Amino acid sequence: MSKNAIIAGLAVFVAAALFPFWFNIGGTNAAPEIELSAKAKAAKKCVLDKYDMRANHMTILNDWRTSVVRDSNRMYKSANGKEFGMSLSTGEDSCLGCHTDKEKFCDRCHTYASSAPYCWECHTDPKEVTQ
Amino acid sequence: MNNSRKSFLKKSRRSFLKAAGISAVAIGAAPAIKAVAVASGGGGSASSLPVVSPKAEALSAKRWGMAIDTSKITDEVVESVVAACRNAHNIPDFTIEPDEEKYPKTRPAKKMQEIKWIWEEHYQYAFPEMEDEFLAEKYKVLPFLVTCNHCKNAPCVQACPTKATFKRPDGIVIMDYHRCIGCRFCMAACPYGSRSFNFRDARPFIEKINPEFPVRSKGVVEKCNLCAERLAKGEQPACVEASEGAIVVGDLEDPESEVRVLLNDNYAIRRKQELGTEPSVYYIM
Numbered sequence: 001m002s003k004n005a006i007i008a009g010l011a012v013f014v015a016a017a018l019f020p021f022w023f024n025i026g027g028t029n030a031a032p033e034i035e036l037s038a039k040a041k042a043a044k045k046c047v048l049d050k051y052d053m054r055a056n057h058m059t060i061l062n063d064w065r066t067s068v069v070r071d072s073n074r075m076y077k078s079a080n081g082k083e084f085g086m087s088l089s090t091g092e093d094s095c096l097g098c099h100t101d102k103e104k105f106c107d108r109c110h111t112y113a114s115s116a117p118y119c120w121e122c123h124t125d126p127k128e129v130t131q
Numbered sequence: 132m133n134n135s136r137k138s139f140l141k142k143s144r145r146s147f148l149k150a151a152g153i154s155a156v157a158i159g160a161a162p163a164i165k166a167v168a169v170a171s172g173g174g175g176s177a178s179s180l181p182v183v184s185p186k187a188e189a190l191s192a193k194r195w196g197m198a199i200d201t202s203k204i205t206d207e208v209v210e211s212v213v214a215a216c217r218n219a220h221n222i223p224d225f226t227i228e229p230d231e232e233k234y235p236k237t238r239p240a241k242k243m244q245e246i247k248w249i250w251e252e253h254y255q256y257a258f259p260e261m262e263d264e265f266l267a268e269k270y271k272v273l274p275f276l277v278t279c280n281h282c283k284n285a286p287c288v289q290a291c292p293t294k295a296t297f298k299r300p301d302g303i304v305i306m307d308y309h310r311c312i313g314c315r316f317c318m319a320a321c322p323y324g325s326r327s328f329n330f331r332d333a334r335p336f337i338e339k340i341n342p343e344f345p346v347r348s349k350g351v352v353e354k355c356n357l358c359a360e361r362l363a364k365g366e367q368p369a370c371v372e373a374s375e376g377a378i379v380v381g382d383l384e385d386p387e388s389e390v391r392v393l394l395n396d397n398y399a400i401r402r403k404q405e406l407g408t409e410p411s412v413y414y415i416m
Binding site: 065066067069070071072073074075076077078079085086089090118121122123124125126129 | 179180181182183184185186187189297299301305307308309339340341342343344345346347348359363
């Protein structure tokens with residue numbers, strides 16, 4: 001007699017546990033394509049190579065901040081020989097100096113990955129000001 | 132049987148000693164081999180490691196300090212200095228009306244929530260210990276500019292529990308806003324009131340955001356950074372540029388520097404010297 005109740009309960013449980021999977025079936029959840037700005041495309045080389053950047057850009061930003069604020073070292077000569085100003089958003093040789101479109105470069109992936117870095121609480125996208 | 136066992140043992144011992152000897156040599160030689168490898172092969176890869184450095188045009192000093200010529204401070208100079216600092220560092224002005232469209236329903240801010248980096252103060256408040264009975268009349272009305280003193284023995288640095296506030300080797304007392312937890316111990320420790328707490332989101336109260344410098348988020352303390360970001364680009368601090376020669380910033384440890392020459396030629400005082408914080412801001416009287 002309790003067999004039916006157990007099976008029904010199990011069915012409900014399995015359905016609930018698999019909710020994220022069946023809920024997203026048929027949805028369009030393809031990873032977003034990052035669009036490089038013309039300037040970034042022309043520059044070819046970033047601080048690290050593409051996959052390293054993808055995985056480690058947050059560590060780099062963290063290290064850069066420490067270097068700039070604590071040691072007053074503001075120039076970074078990368079292992080590939082290119083020089084950068086160690087800044088997220090100020091100057092032509094900063095991150096946003098090359099990756100000019102924050103919306104298409106930063107936000108797309110962060111939104112997709114539900115990551116909400118607090119960089120922009122304080123740092124300013126120069127484009128946002130001129131708009 | 133006994134014999135063969137003996138020979139087996141003998142042989143085994145011999146080979147054991149051989150192996151042990153070779154191992155000992157190998158272990159002993161390992162550091163030397165490694166050192167050689169680093170010196171030859173590692174040398175090439177060391178040059179391709181990232182290198183950090185200050186900008187070539189950066190200004191440097193053994194200990195940054197400031198001299199303010201009080202005779203040159205007028206109301207106009209005060210106004211332009213405060214405005215220059217405000218624009219350079221995105222300091223909110225709570226007297227302005229926020230843009231209703233961009234920031235709807237922004238509550239007006241209280242006077243006590245104001246953010247100050249450099250501001251006007253009267254002599255009797257800037258130098259409360261100097262209670263001269265017959266103080267020259269002019270000092271009672273003269274505007275004084277006060278700011279962070281970038282003390283040699285900064286009490287705020289000692290008070291900060293997270294090392295968000297720290298002293299750079301060149302004497303600038305500076306903050307890492309990322310690290311500030313907003314405990315306000317530094318504000319209690321600073322005898323000059325040079326620190327302000329962000330009770331509010333500053334953005335609605337900034338007329339025009341300067342993208343060259345970040346805004347601060349709600350919940351952190353902030354203060355004058357002696358324009359470290361401008362010194363790093365080889366520029367003088369914003370207040371110096373706006374002050375028409377009333378403010379001079381330079382190296383206190385260099386007897387040839389402009390600041391030291393001024394201090395040598397004039398009588399200068401510092402705020403609350405008796406506390407032993409060794410302020411780096413001098414007022415030429």
